[in-house]
Amino acid sequence: MSEAKFESVTRELRATAPPAPEGLRERVRDLRAPDVRRVVRLRPALVAAVAIAIAVGLGAATVGGLFGSPEGSDQTAVRGRAIELPGVLDAPELRRVTPRAPNTQGDSTFRAAKAPRFSRPPFQLQASAGFAPLLVPGTRLQQYAVAMNLRVRDLSRSTQAAVRQTRRLGGYVAAANYSTGSTTGDSSLDLRVPVQNVQHAIAKFTDLGTILSQRISVGDLQAPLDRTDARIAAQRKIIDELAAKDVRTPAEQQRLDGARRALRRLTQTHTNLVREGTYARISLQLTTRKPVAKHVAPSRFDRFWDNSGDILGKEAIAVLYALVVAGPFAILALLALLAERTRRRRADHRLLEGTG
Amino acid sequence: MAEEHLDDVYRYLLYVTGNPHLAEDLAAETFERALRRWRRFDSRRGSARTWLCQLARSTALDHFRTEQRRRRREDTYATDVAQADEPVFGESLSPALDAAVRSLSAGEREVVVLRVVLELDGETAARVLGIRPTAVSTRLSRALQKLEERMVSDVRG
Numbered sequence: 074m075s076e077a078k079f080e081s082v083t084r085e086l087r088a089t090a091p092p093a094p095e096g097l098r099e100r101v102r103d104l105r106a107p108d109v110r111r112v113v114r115l116r117p118a119l120v121a122a123v124a125i126a127i128a129v130g131l132g133a134a135t136v137g138g139l140f141g142s143p144e145g146s147d148q149t150a151v152r153g154r155a156i157e158l159p160g161v162l163d164a165p166e167l168r169r170v171t172p173r174a175p176n177t178q179g180d181s182t183f184r185a186a187k188a189p190r191f192s193r194p195p196f197q198l199q200a201s202a203g204f205a206p207l208l209v210p211g212t213r214l215q216q217y218a219v220a221m222n223l224r225v226r227d228l229s230r231s232t233q234a235a236v237r238q239t240r241r242l243g244g245y246v247a248a249a250n251y252s253t254g255s256t257t258g259d260s261s262l263d264l265r266v267p268v269q270n271v272q273h274a275i276a277k278f279t280d281l282g283t284i285l286s287q288r289i290s291v292g293d294l295q296a297p298l299d300r301t302d303a304r305i306a307a308q309r310k311i312i313d314e315l316a317a318k319d320v321r322t323p324a325e326q327q328r329l330d331g332a333r334r335a336l337r338r339l340t341q342t343h344t345n346l347v348r349e350g351t352y353a354r355i356s357l358q359l360t361t362r363k364p365v366a367k368h369v370a371p372s373r374f375d376r377f378w379d380n381s382g383d384i385l386g387k388e389a390i391a392v393l394y395a396l397v398v399a400g401p402f403a404i405l406a407l408l409a410l411l412a413e414r415t416r417r418r419r420a421d422h423r424l425l426e427g428t429g
Numbered sequence: 430m431a432e433e434h435l436d437d438v439y440r441y442l443l444y445v446t447g448n449p450h451l452a453e454d455l456a457a458e459t460f461e462r463a464l465r466r467w468r469r470f471d472s473r474r475g476s477a478r479t480w481l482c483q484l485a486r487s488t489a490l491d492h493f494r495t496e497q498r499r500r501r502r503e504d505t506y507a508t509d510v511a512q513a514d515e516p517v518f519g520e521s522l523s524p525a526l527d528a529a530v531r532s533l534s535a536g537e538r539e540v541v542v543l544r545v546v547l548e549l550d551g552e553t554a555a556r557v558l559g560i561r562p563t564a565v566s567t568r569l570s571r572a573l574q575k576l577e578e579r580m581v582s583d584v585r586g
Contacts, residue, residue: 078577079573082545082573085523086530086541087545087546087548089520090436090440090518091520092436093435093439093453093456096453097453097457098432098435100457104464418559418560421490421559424490424494425445425490425493425536426534426535426536426537427534428493428534428535
């Protein structure tokens with residue numbers, strides 16, 4: 074169609090386009106808004122749902138950050154009978170709370186007390202008001218294990234000093250792992266020190282360098298020892314009864330032999346238990362390596378971010394999981410929706426093209 | 430709003446149906462729907478005029494579908510199209526142009542009324558029709574070409 078013709082046609086079509094009849098105007102004027110139900114619009118509802126979900130997620134992370142467990146804080150953990158001192162403690166600081174030497178005359182704290190069965194009673198572990206434990210004499214047989222990790226300047230000299238000190242206190246080296254003459258590196262000593270000298274040993278080892286970590290654990294041996302003693306007494310009674318007989322039946326003789334074997338085994342167990350309660354195990358790790366970074370207790374703000382980050386991370390994982398699971402179905406539904414819309418649009422077009 | 434856009438809606442439906450009475454009924458139904466769905470109207474997605482044209486189109490399509498089903502059920506049916514001697518698209522429209530417009534399909538008349546009579550831009554017309562603007566241009570071009578051919582043939586005839 075030429076430009077002029079097009080202009081002419083459009084002008085004529087526009088100029089002659091009929092207005093709405095008056096009857097229609099009247100009908101439309103008379104229309105009243107019906108009582109419509111409250112319609113929930115999908116898109117705003119979805120946006121609101123997503124916004125609420127994000128707000129709940131952030132709120133949970135904030136609450137978790139504020140009131141979450143203060144993990145990572147520098148605290149002395151007292152759980153059961155094991156007391157651990159993580160982090161770096163300078164030797165002078167530890168000495169401040171380390172009890173005095175045990176063999177001092179007149180020191181009631183470390184003087185050997187009379188025990189019911191043992192002339193050298195073990196110490197009991199108590200959490201003091203500070204961060205270091207106090208060992209006080211007790212009346213029960215207990216097994217002590219001490220693990221110390223120290224940073225020293227001269228590895229060889231410190232290792233030899235530790236061995237000398239152990240021998241001086243009546244102990245011995247159960248195992249050692251270090252290179253003689255080497256001033257740097259690591260060494261490992263497995264020591265046995267009499268229980269009454271364990272505090273003194275710890276104090277001496279502390280002087281070797283800087284404590285990186287220290288762990289003291291106490292295990293009760295009194296209960297198994299009491300059980301063993303009771304069984305020994307029972308076996309002795311059986312043996313005495315059977316041995317007093319002049320003539321024994323084969324069954325009685327067999328029972329007597331069994332009781333004697335059991336007595337030997339129980340006596341050995343008793344000896345082992347007493348030995349375990351007599352010597353404390355000290356595992357001494359010496360190193361010359363500098364720590365990568367000094368451990369700093371996280372601030373409240375850091376803990377807040379850590380806890381919040383953890384929760385947000387878990388929420389993100391949950392959302393990702395949901396997306397992975399529901400994603401294919403959502404994509405299929407979206408494709409089906411698009412296909413239906415396209416089909417409907419084409420059908421509408423065909424319908425209009427077919428209508429004269 | 431109804432008063433303001435009533436003429437546009439009526440003209441659109443008149444062109445799509447080719448029947449003034451039917452266009453009148455469908456226009457009234459369109460405004461009834463508009464009143465019911467007024468809460469759904471979002472001015473950010475288009476003007477009220479565009480929204481009403483979309484509603485009018487939906488109303489017309491529903492009517493055509495109903496008619497199509499009715500025709501399938503019945504062997505014979507009476508056509509709704511007005512008599513040939515009655516001017517449909519305007520009292521003072523030349524008979525040749527009126528006949529040429531009438532000869533177009535509803536789909537072709539639809540694009541002509543939107544782009545030429547109601548003077549909607551390509552983007553808005555595309556939104557009403559649910560197609561791309563380029564498709565609107567193509568349809569309009571074909572419709573106008575067909576219109577010219579009919580007018581030329583009428584003049585020769």
